[in-house]
Amino acid sequence: MKGSAIKYERDNIDTDVILPGPYLKIHDYNELAKHAMEGIDKDFHKKVKPGDFIVAGRNFGCGSSREHAPIALSYSGIKAVVAISFARIFYRNAVDGAFLLPIEVEEDAYKDISEGDQLDIETSKNEIRNLTKNKTYKMKPFPELIGKIISAGGLFNYKP
Amino acid sequence: MTKTLIEKIWDAHTVVDEGNGRSLLYVDRHMVHEVTSPQAFDGLRANKRKVRRTDLTFATMDHNVPTSNRSLPIVDQTSAMQVKALERNCKEFGIELFDINSPNQGIVHVIGPELGITLPGSTIVCGDSHTSTHGAFGALAFGIGTSDVEHVLATQCIWMEKPKTFEIRVEGKRRNSHAITAKDIILSIIKRIGTAGGTGTAFEYRGEAVSELSMEQRMTICNMSIEGGARAGLVAPDEKTFDYLRGRRYIPENYDSLVEDWKENLKTDGNARFDKSFTLHVDDIVPQVSWGTNPAMTIDVTGRIPFPDEYAKGNVEEEKAAAKALQYMDLKPGTLVTEIELNRVFIGSCTNSRLEDLTEAAKVVKGKKISQKIRAMVVPGSQRVKKQAEDLGLDKIFKDAGFEWRESGCSMCLGMNPDILSAGERCASTSNRNFEGRQGAGGRTHLVSPVMAAAAAIKGHFVDVRELDLN
Numbered sequence: 001m002k003g004s005a006i007k008y009e010r011d012n013i014d015t016d017v018i019l020p021g022p023y024l025k026i027h028d029y030n031e032l033a034k035h036a037m038e039g040i041d042k043d044f045h046k047k048v049k050p051g052d053f054i055v056a057g058r059n060f061g062c063g064s065s066r067e068h069a070p071i072a073l074s075y076s077g078i079k080a081v082v083a084i085s086f087a088r089i090f091y092r093n094a095v096d097g098a099f100l101l102p103i104e105v106e107e108d109a110y111k112d113i114s115e116g117d118q119l120d121i122e123t124s125k126n127e128i129r130n131l132t133k134n135k136t137y138k139m140k141p142f143p144e145l146i147g148k149i150i151s152a153g154g155l156f157n158y159k160p
Numbered sequence: 161m162t163k164t165l166i167e168k169i170w171d172a173h174t175v176v177d178e179g180n181g182r183s184l185l186y187v188d189r190h191m192v193h194e195v196t197s198p199q200a201f202d203g204l205r206a207n208k209r210k211v212r213r214t215d216l217t218f219a220t221m222d223h224n225v226p227t228s229n230r231s232l233p234i235v236d237q238t239s240a241m242q243v244k245a246l247e248r249n250c251k252e253f254g255i256e257l258f259d260i261n262s263p264n265q266g267i268v269h270v271i272g273p274e275l276g277i278t279l280p281g282s283t284i285v286c287g288d289s290h291t292s293t294h295g296a297f298g299a300l301a302f303g304i305g306t307s308d309v310e311h312v313l314a315t316q317c318i319w320m321e322k323p324k325t326f327e328i329r330v331e332g333k334r335r336n337s338h339a340i341t342a343k344d345i346i347l348s349i350i351k352r353i354g355t356a357g358g359t360g361t362a363f364e365y366r367g368e369a370v371s372e373l374s375m376e377q378r379m380t381i382c383n384m385s386i387e388g389g390a391r392a393g394l395v396a397p398d399e400k401t402f403d404y405l406r407g408r409r410y411i412p413e414n415y416d417s418l419v420e421d422w423k424e425n426l427k428t429d430g431n432a433r434f435d436k437s438f439t440l441h442v443d444d445i446v447p448q449v450s451w452g453t454n455p456a457m458t459i460d461v462t463g464r465i466p467f468p469d470e471y472a473k474g475n476v477e478e479e480k481a482a483a484k485a486l487q488y489m490d491l492k493p494g495t496l497v498t499e500i501e502l503n504r505v506f507i508g509s510c511t512n513s514r515l516e517d518l519t520e521a522a523k524v525v526k527g528k529k530i531s532q533k534i535r536a537m538v539v540p541g542s543q544r545v546k547k548q549a550e551d552l553g554l555d556k557i558f559k560d561a562g563f564e565w566r567e568s569g570c571s572m573c574l575g576m577n578p579d580i581l582s583a584g585e586r587c588a589s590t591s592n593r594n595f596e597g598r599q600g601a602g603g604r605t606h607l608v609s610p611v612m613a614a615a616a617a618i619k620g621h622f623v624d625v626r627e628l629d630l631n
């Protein structure tokens with residue numbers, strides 16, 4: 001899975017900035033996508049390309065349980081968020097709805113990746129290759145159940 | 161084997177234990193609201209599924225409903241559509257709905273306990289992160305997203321990884337329970353453990369200061385567990401819990417025999433071990449005011465706005481975050497908290513909109529006028545709270561002082577209805593999140609207790625509520 005990094009150098013990126021409250025009334029997912037990250041980055045929808053990754057710090061997606069947050073990112077074209085850690089409900093929503101992959105990395109990897117770096121994420125090897133910098137980082141393996149739900153294509157396709 | 165209360169409730173609800181701590185849990189109560197449910201109902205329809213337990217599922221509309229005159233139609237068309245969709249879905253699937261004109265309408269986390277839907281020892285889910293509120297009754301209550309809402313509607317079960325247990329002890333006895341509130345206790349906890357301090361855990365709040373809290377105060381504390389990163393937060397039930405629920409509309413017929421069982425079983429065993437523990441003494445807590453853009457960025461009302469390096473204590477990322485927060489909040493380090501001038505005051509939200517919150521705030525307001533530069537509103541948590549407050553004459557106290565007295569709903573906590581801040585406005589708010597833009601794009605939120613908000617409305621700036629003359 002290849003794409004370029006859109007980097008936010010901050011922790012605690014909350015779901016209110018990923019998708020501000022007033023847009024929770026929108027049902028059309030492509031419309032939601034136009035407002036993704038609007039709380040901290042008004043130009044996000046202009047710069048994001050299909051297949052891109054977001055790279056951020058700790059506790060990504062904290063706050064509200066709105067599934068609209070991973071949906072808006074997903075319909076913007078984001079395939080994965082690479083962060084040091086995630087808030088639980090965002091992580092769960094991303095996986096359950098098969099909207100995007102929440103990928104946890106060590107702080108060194110987060111610091112090393114720059115805006116625009118070309119990344120190749122290979123979940124089968126638990127590896128992220130930085131093609132721009134010619135480096136490889138480890139990603140934390142998905143917990144077993146999460147891995148199964150991801151492989152199945154979301155919660156409703158998962159059969160225990 | 162000795163167990164914590166969290167583990168006891170978990171084990172009692174495990175349908176399938178997959179090993180490695182993963183379980184399929186049975187859900188006793190499912191609360192539904194208009195914003196996180198439409199796609200879930202669409203999913204049920206698309207797959208020709210029914211709601212498995214309509215008798216355990218309750219719905220209301222709270223997030224986007226206007227708090228102005230309810231006899232008028234909803235002006236915002238997208239809100240009106242969401243409200244209509246919930247009405248249609250509840251009718252089609254046979255779910256009990258407390259609609260906009262119901263005397264039981266209100267914020268989902270206010271009406272659950274109020275109607276006796278929330279019960280000790282139960283598992284509760286809702287498509288809202290503040291579901292942890294119900295933990296005040298000794299329930300294990302989780303916020304979930306829309307996919308899980310659909311899953312629970314269809315199966316009455318949810319896949320969960322077992323949380324680690326985190327004991328939060330608050331020792332001592334409050335000397336001034338009017339000024340040092342449950343809000344100050346929970347903000348003090350989050351300030352110390354951080355917004356991700358509880359990641360992967362469920363909190364059990366314990367200690368003398370917790371036992372001493374009323375049910376409504378316990379709800380304030382459990383409500384903000386999610387702001388400390390926890391999956392859930394609870395307090396073991398006691399006589400206060402059982403008395404609060406007795407006689408409420410939806411409690412089971414065999415309530416008294418259930419109470420006997422709960423007394424016996426719903427407590428952490430004497431020598432049970434928690435995975436983590438944190439202790440705070442209530443004597444170290446003074447009224448709190450948040451200064452930044454997450455709830456851990458909070459200081460004592462007696463303090464000054466911190467310098468980023470002073471706040472970050474050597475953590476480079478935290479220092480950057482603090483500098484960004486100060487810029488967004490337009491605050492200068494070194495400023496006394498009590499010098500911060502305000503434009504707006506909001507008393508409401510699932511954190512602080514219950515009768516006791518309003519009663520305590522009214523004590524501060526009574527016989528006074530709000531500052532001329534302040535626009536202030538009180539939004540009761542439910543229609544029942546509103547009626548009880550009006551029966552006590554609280555509406556008159558607030559209105560005489562210059563507050564707006566509004567209809568129940570989430571209102572200015574999350575800026576989904578017309579109650580929002582304009583860019584640059586600064587608000588003392590009794591809600592739970594001070595995230596950027598949370599109360600309206602460019603709005604600046606300071607989290608405080610209801611009495612602190614009321615005092616700020618009178619003075620036009622923050623004031624230490626302990627120094628206010630109530631006579």
